[in-house]
Amino acid sequence: MPEYTVIIIRSVFAFFFVLLIARILGKKQIAQMTFFDYITGITIGNIAASLAINTNIQPLNTIIGMIIFTTFSILIAFFALESLKIRQIVEGSPTTLIQDGNIIEKNLLKVRMTFDDLMMGLREKNVFKLADVESAVLETNGKISVMKKTENNPLTPKDIGLPVESEHAPSLIIMDGYVLRKRVQYLGYSEEWLLGEIKKQGAEDFKDVFLAQIDSKGNVHVDLYNEEKKPQQVKQKPLLAAQLRKMQGDLESFAIQTDDQVAKKMYLNQSKELQDLINKVIPYLKE
Structure with missing residues (x-):
């Protein structure tokens, strides 16, 4: 058998064997990998590369080597979950x-990090001033976690007592012109309503839509095959808020224009009640 044929066969086998090992070791994001995970991955990759291109090495030997590394990685990961001491030995500590x-300064020296390295890690977290930092920790994966001082944290609706409507992840309801009917029904909408929504955004039929999503507030985002047909979409909730304010203003105007004291009092009371309603619902009418 020609040598290049052997290399092709061994490479294909090594690829799928490494894929199998990766599935066994489990999912872990690169940003979460410790130094131990990194070294183990490189070692298994080198063994697999040797299996693929070094025809002087017996395939069985490389397979045994990869199985041993995989087994030890799984065992150490298991014991690290059960024991804090083992976890500190394998992964270290922040x-x-x-x-x-x-x-x-002594901890910078301990981890062999320069001031420039520290500042680069802070800038990656959008922190450019040391004066803004309350605490910074070097994690076991080499990333820096930063906690800003309280006065430098962004203001949230909770901080000012503003009620907000909870949201869930948007759902895909149209794909390649095909309506995902079960999902639309599960969300409590009908195809007729959905057709009306996509027509507002320039589509004539479902087949004109490449993708469509609906969020927890009932807003439909449509991506058409032909984007030139898409008109400027009117946001419904701000429009409703403006209409409510107009109605409240009209009631006050009627109260000023009439000479009938009973009617005047009625208009003012209705205007006040509508204003109270607007104050309650306005946080939910923001896009």
């Missing part, structure tokens, strides 16, 4: 670099 706004 190192505090900044505490109470002060840099801990």
Whole structure:
């Protein structure tokens, strides 16, 4: 058998064998990988590369080597979950670099990190001033976690007591012109309603839609095959808020124009009640 044929066969086998090992080891994002995970992955990859192109190595030997590394990786990961000491030996522990706004120089020296490295890690977290940092920790995966000082944190609706409507992830309801009927029904909508929504955005039929999503507020986002047909979409909730304000203003105007005291009082009371209603619902009418 020609040598290149052997290499092709061994490469295909090595590829699928490494794929099998990766599935056995489980999913782990690169950003979450520890130094141990990184070294183990490189070693298994090198063994697989040797199996693919080094015809002087017996395939069985490389397979045994990969199985041993995989087995030890699984065992160590299991024991690390059960034991804090083993976890600290294998993964290490986080190192505090900044505490109470002060840099801990001895810990920088301990992890062999320069001030420039520290500042680069802070900038990756959108922090450019040391004065903004309350605490910074070097994680076991080499990333820096930053906690800003309280006065530098962004303001949230919770901080000012503003009620907001909870949301869930948007759902795909049309794909390649095909309506996902079960999903539409599960969300409580009808195909007739959906057709009306996509027509507002320039589609004549479902087949004109490449993708369509619906969010928890009932807003439908449509991506057409022909985007030139898509008109400027009117946002319904801000429009409703504006209409309510107009109605409240009209009631006040009627109260001023009439000479009938009973009618005047009625208009003012209705205007006040409508204003109270607007104050309650306005947080939910924001896009």
